[in-house]
Amino acid sequence: QVQLVESGGGLVQAGESLRLSCAASGRTDINYAMGWFRQAPGKGRDIVAVIRWRGGSTYTADSVKGRFTVSRDNAKNTLYLQMNSLKPEDTAVYFCAANIPLNPWYIPLSRSEYDYWGQGTQVTVSS
Secondary structure, eight states: OEEEEEEOOEEEETTOOEEEEEEEEEOOSSOOEEEEEEEOTTSOEEEEEEEETTSOOEEEOTTTTTTEEEEEEGGGTEEEEEEOSOOGGGOEEEEEEEEOOSSTTOOOOSGGGOOEEOOOEEEEEEO
């Protein structure tokens, strides 16, 4: 239905910034909830931020609120995660994902609620 490819990860020092991109192809006309998740070594895959593909509600996890911003460019079929003031605890593989909307007002926060996933991109923050 939709294919997702993340890019933009890398190795940075604490306090620096990165912008992750998620390029979408396929059926991008559906108003998916688009989520960013991250998975640290030995940990589960946790929600970071959510935005609807065609606009609407957004969500940002408390752990990154004020530092990370989710956005999208529909003309480019691309989702972004701007990450500022990075901390070592932000080190993780970052994934983008798409949720098929059953209720357009609902913001899905659980991994199991997402239907399509990218392959992930590694972000490493050194102290």
